Amino acid sequence: MKRFIGKRKLIRIFISNEEKCHGKPLWEHLLLKAKEMDISGATVIKGVAGFGAHSEIMAFNVWSLSQKLPLIIEIIDTEEKITKFMRAADDWIEEAFVTMTDVEVVAYKHPKHRHQ
Secondary structure, eight states, rough: GGGOOOEEEEEEEETTTTEEETTHHHHHHHHHHHHTTTTTTEEEEEOEEOOOOTOEEEOOOOOOOSOEEEEEEEEEEEEHHHHHHHHHHHOOOOSSSEEEEEEEEEOOOOGGGOOO
């Protein structure tokens, strides 16, 4: 899938697993919207522990019934698509830390698209 190779943007959205959007988990909403917007790729990563602007440590606790854990949503695509996604996401995200970096995609393989 050579059309995905080259310079791209990577955004990382740091949130809590307790964040919601329209009654469902924010991470799920962002993932579905990224897919609807034909983004090249997105991954949700669950953190073991972390803290952010509130300096409240979120960590796994075997004794706790509810687990407030950090999540990172990584999304990669062209700058144009990432900018469009972030403009829309601004309405869905209430509390988050977002970073953007330049990346070089060197491989993007899938047997279904072997000859592209």
